[in-house]
Amino acid sequence: MSENLAIQLNKVSKEYSRNSMRIPVLQGLDLDVRQGEFLALMGPSGSGKTTLLNLIAGLDRSTSGDVNVDGLNLSQLSESQLTRWRADHIGFIFQMYNLIPVMTAQENVELPLLLQPVSRSERRKRATTALKIVGLDGREDHYPRQLSGGQEQRVAIARAIVTDPALIVADEPTGDLDRTSASEILDLLETLHRDLEKTIVMVTHDPQAASRASRLLRLDKGQLVGDETQAEAKFRLGAF
Amino acid sequence: MKYFSYIWRNMRRNRVRTVLTIGSIAISLFLMMIMLSFLSVNQNVSESLKGYNRVIAMSSQGFATPVPIRFVDEVALMPEVLAASPLSWYGGKYQEEVMPFAQFGIYPDKILQIWDELDMPDDQSKAFQADPSGCVIGYKMAAERNLKIGDPLPLKGTIYPFDLNLTVRGIYKCPPDRDGRMLMFNWNLLEEGLKKEFQGRQAGNAGTVFAKIKTGGDLAAFCKKVDASTINSDTPTRTQTEDAFVAQFAELWGDMRTMISAVGLAVVISLVFVSGNAMAMALRERTTEIAVLKAIGFTNGKILGMVLTESVLVALMGGIVGSLGCKLLFDVFDVSPYTAGALPFFFIPWQTAILGLGSSLIIGFVSGLFPAVAAARLGVIQGLRKVV
Ligand SMILES: Nc1ncnc2c1ncn2[C@@H]1O[C@H](COP(=O)(O)OP(=O)(O)O)[C@@H](O)[C@H]1O
Ligand SMILES: [Mg+2]
Numbered sequence: 001m002s003e004n005l006a007i008q009l010n011k012v013s014k015e016y017s018r019n020s021m022r023i024p025v026l027q028g029l030d031l032d033v034r035q036g037e038f039l040a041l042m043g044p045s046g047s048g049k050t051t052l053l054n055l056i057a058g059l060d061r062s063t064s065g066d067v068n069v070d071g072l073n074l075s076q077l078s079e080s081q082l083t084r085w086r087a088d089h090i091g092f093i094f095q096m097y098n099l100i101p102v103m104t105a106q107e108n109v110e111l112p113l114l115l116q117p118v119s120r121s122e123r124r125k126r127a128t129t130a131l132k133i134v135g136l137d138g139r140e141d142h143y144p145r146q147l148s149g150g151q152e153q154r155v156a157i158a159r160a161i162v163t164d165p166a167l168i169v170a171d172e173p174t175g176d177l178d179r180t181s182a183s184e185i186l187d188l189l190e191t192l193h194r195d196l197e198k199t200i201v202m203v204t205h206d207p208q209a210a211s212r213a214s215r216l217l218r219l220d221k222g223q224l225v226g227d228e229t230q231a232e233a234k235f236r237l238g239a240f
Numbered sequence: 241m242k243y244f245s246y247i248w249r250n251m252r253r254n255r256v257r258t259v260l261t262i263g264s265i266a267i268s269l270f271l272m273m274i275m276l277s278f279l280s281v282n283q284n285v286s287e288s289l290k291g292y293n294r295v296i297a298m299s300s301q302g303f304a305t306p307v308p309i310r311f312v313d314e315v316a317l318m319p320e321v322l323a324a325s326p327l328s329w330y331g332g333k334y335q336e337e338v339m340p341f342a343q344f345g346i347y348p349d350k351i352l353q354i355w356d357e358l359d360m361p362d363d364q365s366k367a368f369q370a371d372p373s374g375c376v377i378g379y380k381m382a383a384e385r386n387l388k389i390g391d392p393l394p395l396k397g398t399i400y401p402f403d404l405n406l407t408v409r410g411i412y413k414c415p416p417d418r419d420g421r422m423l424m425f426n427w428n429l430l431e432e433g434l435k436k437e438f439q440g441r442q443a444g445n446a447g448t449v450f451a452k453i454k455t456g457g458d459l460a461a462f463c464k465k466v467d468a469s470t471i472n473s474d475t476p477t478r479t480q481t482e483d484a485f486v487a488q489f490a491e492l493w494g495d496m497r498t499m500i501s502a503v504g505l506a507v508v509i510s511l512v513f514v515s516g517n518a519m520a521m522a523l524r525e526r527t528t529e530i531a532v533l534k535a536i537g538f539t540n541g542k543i544l545g546m547v548l549t550e551s552v553l554v555a556l557m558g559g560i561v562g563s564l565g566c567k568l569l570f571d572v573f574d575v576s577p578y579t580a581g582a583l584p585f586f587f588i589p590w591q592t593a594i595l596g597l598g599s600s601l602i603i604g605f606v607s608g609l610f611p612a613v614a615a616a617r618l619g620v621i622q623g624l625r626k627v628v
Binding site: 054079080115 | 540621624
């Protein structure tokens with residue numbers, strides 16, 4: 001296992017059982033992702049994108065095969081170890097933002113820091129910085145319902161980066177946004193990738209969103225059917 | 241506690257539901273406090289009377305049958321006795337109020353020797369003994385009705401066929417667990433009234449006899465002795481210690497006690513369902529949110545703790561309002577003037593209030609347990625999929 005690999009999948013399979021029927025969702029996936037890559041994961045509905053993302057983020061376990069993140073084999077962790085590991089290593093961005101409605105933007109961003117050995121004033125400071133990065137300084141005391149969808153998603157991004165995780169996973173982060181807001185969110189993700197050198201795995205349906213990534217992965221019926229760098233993709237699509 | 245603010249806001253999410261839960265717990269516990277205190281107040285008073293060495297003798301037929309006044313004098317002459325007085329219930333109206341407070345015909349020179357926890361200045365005591373139509377009233381009654389020494393105090397007879405025109409000669413103070421609203425006057429007024437207005441019928445009677453025994457006397461033996469002395473007379477007596485006399489009112493409630501306890505338990509159990517249901521609803525609405533918390537690193541134990549804390553806090557607020565509120569209310573607001581003397585004092589004892597508070601904690605914990613475990617066991621993936 002190479003040192004600079006952020007994610008490494010070895011013959012990863014995932015199946016669900018429903019009414020004693022086994023439903024294979026992911027079948028023997030192999031994948032290497034280097035530190036600092038911005039990965040876009042595309043594919044038709046039901047192809048297993050969310051499932052794959054959940055495995056990488058340590059929310060779910062593979063049926064067989066190893067999921068290594070930052071050199072750690074996740075299948076060897078207990079559930080509570082996995083939970084604590086997520087708190088330290090993963091930033092989550094969801095399609096529906098999933099902010100806590102009864103908390104202000106500032107408090108939402110501070111939330112993951114409650115789990116860290118960080119003083120109250122340090123929490124404040126870090127959350128303020130994170131909100132500044134996503135361009136929401138001045139909105140600290142707004143509740144989610146007082147923000148637009150795009151702003152809510154930016155708060156969610158601030159929440160995802162406030163613990164300074166190495167890996168950020170985003171499941172259709174622009175799926176519920178208009179073009180302009182979506183574009184702003186993608187700008188932000190690009191910045192995180194370029195300036196803060198975060199590894200990002202983003203599931204998306206939107207080719208324009210995918211075009212922001214450095215690498216494009218296609219999933220179909222639980223198998224990887226495409227894996228190309230952005231340059232290759234653009235070349236293939238005749239963008240040059 | 242850094243999670244407190246989140247827990248607090250969760251409680252305020254659906255304010256109507258939280259207030260209703262708090263309200264139903266508060267109201268039920270409030271009523272439970274009253275029922276339980278009703279029983280225990282009597283018991284407390286009975287306990288506090290032990291050591292005062294007093295006995296009450298009445299007809300073996302019960303209250304309604306009087307004993308002759310000479311019996312008081314016979315008791316007073318017994319060597320064990322320090323002092324004895326009749327205690328004759330007048331039950332008159334005061335300014336059109338029916339039975340507003342206890343009114344007794346007594347021996348003015350004896351009564352404060354017997355009721356030695358009633359405290360009155362010597363000059364007032366002398367003035368009372370000197371005035372045949374004088375009376376003594378409790379400090380609470382004096383304050384409530386703005387009565388001062390020298391004020392006239394007319395009573396209209398309801399049981400007796402004549403009125404009494406009394407003058408306030410003394411105001412006594414007493415400990416909080418004694419009746420501060422009694423009125424006492426010279427028993428002779430009853431006797432003279434009956435002779436003058438009722439051709440002497442019913443005269444020569446003492447209602448009940450109230451006596452204090454000298455220190456070191458054997459109360460039980462004394463009661464037996466008194467009853468033995470009257471067993472062959474026209475009016476056999478039944479003599480009891482004062483605390484036993486008071487306790488028998490609690491015994492009237494004896495069967496009720498079991499029932500009240502059963503009702504109390506049923507109330508606690510139903511409150512568990514009420515608040516458990518509210519908590520379960522609250523959490524169902526937060527399924528996704530809980531999944532998100534777990535995704536970003538909140539362990540099952542933390543979720544369990546937060547839900548339980550919320551549930552306990554809601555119930556505890558109900559407990560504080562219902563139990564402590566009830567205690568405070570009856571500490572500040574005295575209901576006895578509205579009970580026609582049936583309850584000379586009423587208060588919620590601390591142990592009863594603490595019991596209510598404890599019940600609310602248990603209600604909160606038990607009712608929160610199932611929703612909390614369900615929330616802790618919620619699968620992150622399933623919880624997150626609910627929205628996507
Ligand atoms: N908990 C589950 N139980 C059974 N089947 C599931 C479960 N979760 C997902 N699936 C199935 O797995 C397949 C892939 O789902 P998903 O990863 O969400 O796809 P995508 O995100 O690409 O739309 C779908 O057919 C879905 O029905
Ligand atoms: Mg999906």
